Amino acid sequence: MKISSQFDSGNILVKSAENPLDIQLEINKDKSSDFFQWFHFRLETQQDQLHKINISNLENSAYPEGWDNYQAVASYDRQTWFRLPTSYENGTLTIECEPECSHLYIAYFAPYSYERHLDLVYWAQGHEICEIETLGHTLDKRDMTVLRIGEPASDKKNIWITARQHPGETMAQWFVEGLLHKLLDDEDAHAAALLSQAVFYIVPNMNPDGSVRGHLRTNAKGVNLNREWQSPSMESSPEVFLVRDKMLNLGVDMFLDIHGDEALPYNFVAGSEGIPSYDDKMKSLEESFKSALLTITPEFQDEFGYPKDEPGQANLTVGSCWVAEQFKCLSYTIEMPFKDNINLPDADYGWSDRRSYSFGQDTLAAIVNVVATLR
Known part of the structure; x- marks a missing residue:
């Protein structure tokens, strides 16, 4: 399993990605500021398997209230972006997915490159x-x-x-x-x-x-x-x-x-x-x-x-x-x-x-x- 953000508008910090049911991530701050909320990364993994992605430290994000009733977006082809089951509790956003393909892009909103x-x-x-x-x-x-x-x-x-x-x-x-x-x-x-x-x-x-x-x-x-x-x-x-x-x-x-x-x-x-x-x-x-x-x-x-x-x-x-x-x-x-x-x-x-x-x-x-x- 691999998580990458080395592309246009990519942003994620990988803390742990060994267990697909307990992936731990954080969001990098904007340079020279305390703002952070945007994320965009690619998950490369085994398809048709449940994954639970936890993004933590969000109680300190720019807009913590923005995570309530929010759902992350995902795409296989970077053209059509759909919502994923997402929950937020105690500063951690949990995204669940069972990828249909081996590579899946996940973002805060549909990126515009x-x-x-x-x-x-x-x-x-x-x-x-x-x-x-x-x-x-x-x-x-x-x-x-x-x-x-x-x-x-x-x-x-x-x-x-x-x-x-x-x-x-x-x-x-x-x-x-x-x-x-x-x-x-x-x-x-x-x-x-x-x-x-x-x-x-x-x-x-x-x-x-x-x-x-x-x-x-x-x-x-x-x-x-x-x-x-x-x-x-x-x-x-x-x-x-x-x-x-x-x-x-x-x-x-x-x-x-x-x-x-x-x-x-x-x-x-x-x-x-x-x-x-x-x-x-x-x-x-x-x-x-x-x-x-x-x-x-x-x-x-x-x-x-x-x-x-x-x-x-x-x-x-x-x-x-x-x-x-x-x-x-x-x-x-x-x-x-x-x-x-x-x-x-x-x-x-x-x-x-x-x-x-x-x-x-x-x-x-x-x-x-x-x-x-x-x-």
Whole structure:
């Protein structure tokens, strides 16, 4: 029996792997930080035999509440990811499986590899209305890439979408993949309506270094990018510095920052109620966008989510809050679950890469409801 994580986004520490009924593992921390929750490894073993995999020390993980009612995902072909029977007690996550093949991949959520990221970016480039710009480079010397979709004009709105500031939140890039496929479909009516009024600037992966390293929340230096937006630096957070600089150069009329939430079993949005400049227009735009999304898809709800900030109490180091205050625009963080959408549960797959993909397409359609009134 062998357990390996020596691949893109791999993360696991093997403590003991001699007895298939008592495999003992732990999760490595993000570099230079105390964050840990993302795991991704391959089990090579005898098929059709029961295995019990115990991942311990999770009471000290980033979000211990995220393990309650959670089920790990697994795949034989790295294409279809299904849920495994999983339980959590006293800081230990126990995953049970009887592999049908000799090799089985197991992860926190369906991984989104750096190679797939590159495939998505250069697939997009094949469309006439899409241009790639390399803004600069990360600390590990990877490209920071933004896709411009549509023809700029003074009367068009600038809509920005970023994903995966927290690299372990892979559902965010599955979301963007779905959104891009719809936006670049030249027969799609929603895309046509939007591109006649707006230009999109999309950063599919804000944290490529953390993604490859198998981090949960930080970049190569152990920095949480979504706490860097007030004062980023090229030394510690070049990813935010470069994207923020481009925003300041071009302007922003709408911003969506795509994330995943470890604990809450819902899709929801977090707005900008607590920023100093929050006003009736922002509130109206938020309500219009949420109303459209509620109509378009039952995957979305607005009853459960984060507590709303009191007036003037927003954390302006957070991307969506800084953008809302800087540009006085509609700005939302969109959150998806690691667990399942409890309103529409799926025992076999839970919330998944495919559902994230579809939710991205539904969200693009909802933007149609507000695009004309963004300025």
